[in-house]
Amino acid sequence: MKSNIKLQTWFIESENSKENERLFIFHHAGGGASYYMPLLDYLSSYFNIYLIQLPGREHRIKESPYNDLEQLLSDLETVLLPYLDSSFIFLGHSMGAMIAFELAHRLKELYGKKPRHLFLSAMRAPHLSKEEKYRHLPDEQLLSKVFDLGGTQQELSNDKKLVSLILPTLRKDLELCDNYQYRRNIKLNVPVTILGGHKDKVVSIHDLLAWDSYFEDKFNVCVFKGGHFYFKDCFELLSSTLIKESL
Numbered sequence: 001m002k003s004n005i006k007l008q009t010w011f012i013e014s015e016n017s018k019e020n021e022r023l024f025i026f027h028h029a030g031g032g033a034s035y036y037m038p039l040l041d042y043l044s045s046y047f048n049i050y051l052i053q054l055p056g057r058e059h060r061i062k063e064s065p066y067n068d069l070e071q072l073l074s075d076l077e078t079v080l081l082p083y084l085d086s087s088f089i090f091l092g093h094s095m096g097a098m099i100a101f102e103l104a105h106r107l108k109e110l111y112g113k114k115p116r117h118l119f120l121s122a123m124r125a126p127h128l129s130k131e132e133k134y135r136h137l138p139d140e141q142l143l144s145k146v147f148d149l150g151g152t153q154q155e156l157s158n159d160k161k162l163v164s165l166i167l168p169t170l171r172k173d174l175e176l177c178d179n180y181q182y183r184r185n186i187k188l189n190v191p192v193t194i195l196g197g198h199k200d201k202v203v204s205i206h207d208l209l210a211w212d213s214y215f216e217d218k219f220n221v222c223v224f225k226g227g228h229f230y231f232k233d234c235f236e237l238l239s240s241t242l243i244k245e246s247l
Contacts, residue, residue, distance in 0.1 A: 023047035026096030029173035042239035056169035097123035124207035126182035135174035197230030
């Protein structure tokens with residue numbers, strides 16, 4: 001069901017019932033809100049869905065992407081606060097998981113608000129080191145790495161104009177990820193489900209399990225068949241997991 005879809009500056013909104021819980025979805029580096037549109041087919045009956053759209057992509061392509069995580073979190077806080085007056089859930093994939101995790105902390109510290117459930121997908125626990133900073137790679141090598149993760153079709157590399165639009169935003173997104181440092185000393189008291197693919201080349205199952213030390217509420221890990229974008233061919237399976245885990 002895809003009814004009442006509205007394009008807002010900061011998100012694609014699908015609201016079907018005032019009674020539905022709100023689900024906010026944060027996209028991956030170099031990606032955008034539209035990548036997660038298939039989830040609306042399976043989740044719109046259960047949630048009012050907000051697919052977050054960061055600047056520098058899709059309908060915000062003319063805006064400059066962020067390179068400062070704190071400024072991004074502050075702006076997201078301002079935008080989302082009016083929508084957090086009732087129960088809500090966060091889902092973030094890869095870079096989006098980093099944003100969802102930090103925003104959940106920020107909302108708890110500043111306003112006493114927290115997600116009823118937090119879903120973090122395809123991101124290693126913050127204390128684990130990164131082997132490579134992708135943003136420093138030459139264009140062709142960077143694109144090769146991105147295509148290898150499976151979230152983007154390799155045929156796009158033939159579209160030079162599109163590549164020229166994607167790369168600056170991708171590098172800024174990767175800069176956010178590369179510079180991220182977890183500085184808090186408190187655990188987040190929120191039920192959390194960690195999601196990932198068993199063949200992910202950049203985030204191992206060990207990396208997913210290591211999130212346990214960051215939470216003091218219900219903690220679960222769900223591993224799917226596939227790589228970094230394990231859900232790209234099985235949005236229905238991901239959706240059923242979100243529904244089951246958030247009950």
